[in-house]
Amino acid sequence: MAGDASNRDLPPVDVAVIGSGIAGLFLALRCFRAGLSVAIITKKSLSTSSTNWAQGGIAGVLDVDNQAALEAHVQDTIASGGGLCDEQVVRSVVYEAASRIKDLVDQGVQFDLSAEGIYDLTREGGHSEHRILHSRDRTGAEIERALTEGAADEYESGLRIFEDWMVLDLVRRDLQRPEKGVAGLWCLAPDGKVYTLASRCVVLASGGAGMLHLATTNPPVSTGDGVAMAHRVGADISDMEFIQFHPTALAIDSQHPFLITEAMRGHGAILLTRSEYKEWKHTDGFPSDFSYMNRYSTKGSLDTRDVVARATDTELKKSGDSHVLLVTEHLDVQEIREEFPTIANKLAEYGIDLG
Ligand SMILES: Cc1cc2nc3c(=O)[nH]c(=O)nc-3n(C[C@H](O)[C@H](O)[C@H](O)COP(=O)(O)OP(=O)(O)OC[C@H]3O[C@@H](n4cnc5c(N)ncnc54)[C@H](O)[C@@H]3O)c2cc1C
Incomplete structure (x- = not known):
């Protein structure tokens, strides 16, 4: 055109x-x-x-009559914002989410459904509930x-x-x-x-x-x-200090690292340093018991991006390692490959098997 x-x-x-x-x-x-x-x-x-590059999904409470669920989304958001959120804005975004998501669906966006035919909701950092609509791991491309x-x-x-x-x-x-x-x-x-x-x-x-x-x-x-x-042209600019960093991307030598969606952590993937990984492999425990994230958050690997990014940066500075590991070995291989086909294909290009 x-x-x-x-x-x-x-x-x-x-x-x-x-x-x-x-x-x-x-x-x-x-x-x-x-x-x-x-x-x-x-x-x-x-x-x-x-x-077009967004992977994980879009958050919203779809049942507008469920006051408790809406309020929980408001409170999760305010807590994740560390006290810096404008509550009025949070409320309008949370309370309008269902209508705007319906607008997207009316426009033809197809979000994944569960076997029961209802929306398959996932969970991401900072959310106490499953409330993320998604289209596999390529939600933005679908929108x-x-x-x-x-x-x-x-x-x-x-x-x-x-x-x-x-x-x-x-x-x-x-x-x-x-x-x-x-x-x-x-x-x-x-x-x-x-x-x-x-x-x-x-x-x-x-x-x-x-x-x-x-x-x-x-x-x-x-x-x-x-x-x-x-x-x-003289507009007031505010909040430019709020830059969100994706904590998990593929650790390859590139200025454009490929994002590994946090929905992967929502699905149970666990962050471990390389030495924690070795320790875990010598036991038959859960990887989450060994994660450095437990020292930074009660939510472990599934805290918000700012918390996970800062914790990971601190650990890398302490150890001198170039990267940490996002461990998925304990998860159902078939299931995560179905849920995250884009990521599985990308990893395969680098000779890495997801799962
Ligand atoms: C890898 C990745 C994964 C993400 N995953 C998620 C997720 O799972 N869930 C979520 O909620 N958010 C996610 N996000 C964030 C989300 O994608 C963005 O917040 C959102 O898409 C921003 O939409 P936008 O329309 O404001 O900007 P964009 O989608 O960036 O669009 C900006 C547009 O402006 C155009 N443009 C810029 N400058 C000019 C100019 N001078 N003249 C003309 N055109 C111009 C660009 O070409 C582009 O078309 C992700 C982001 C990235 C990068």
Whole structure:
């Protein structure tokens, strides 16, 4: 798909959406179906995004009448946030989750079902209950598939999609007065020229900034462009210190290590240092009894990412080892290979058998 520009001013739209991950596509489809004119501008192909790489799943309490379950999700989130969460935001996210997940299902997203035909819910770090919907270990790709198909359908009806167009900056209404807001954006087209798109509203859905780090599990498009653009037009930026680190990725020599989803720990995988692994192999006990994580958390290997990442970093600094082990040998091999086919295939490329 391409833009229909014949001069350097593109036809104006009501809503210009920067980015085509879950945030951008979801909102663009909602606005377009509500009768607004919408353009999606995305710097690579439509599906290129962190969303497409997400593995483990999406959390939510689906039974909106189950007040105790909703409240437990709120409390788990607040506890995981170490007292830094905005409770109002937590409540709105938890209480709206069922409706938004239903929107995704209505859009065609297929989450895995159990043998009984109900959603197969898994558990991840910080959750006291099983409440993660997933599509094997490629949940994000399934969500992105459904949303990009929705966008392709609406393209026929006038949704404008600019692939390989990179937004460079936002256009201020009044250069001297940032509070007047923005009137559109400038973007670099595949022909190497810069075009202007006027819009009543600009939505920054350009994802994170993982590429700021030497090694990251994020895709190369995660370069923080939206935050930088917002800063340049005078927006207040907050909470930039909150960077989430995935604690478990394949320990290969690469700046783009492959994520091993925390759903694997939710499934029973245990973190051990190399010496703990040797100790465990000399006994017939459970690997969890030997894990360094017990010294850092009562939740063991299934604590939140910040706790697990810090504990692992501390252990590696103490031992000088290059990596720790995520042990799955005690689990049902058949079952984990079925649950995590993407990871099993990736490991096989490196000669590692999952299980
Ligand atoms: C490996 C991995 C696994 C994950 N697993 C999970 C999980 O299991 N569960 C979970 O809840 N979360 C998970 N996450 C996090 C989750 O994927 C993200 O929080 C979410 O997808 C972000 O969606 P988004 O739409 O905001 O951004 P993204 O999906 O990153 O989309 C950003 C879009 O903006 C575009 N863009 C950026 N800059 C520009 C520009 N200048 N001009 C035009 N376009 C631009 C990009 O090309 C991209 O299309 C995971 C993330 C990664 C990387």
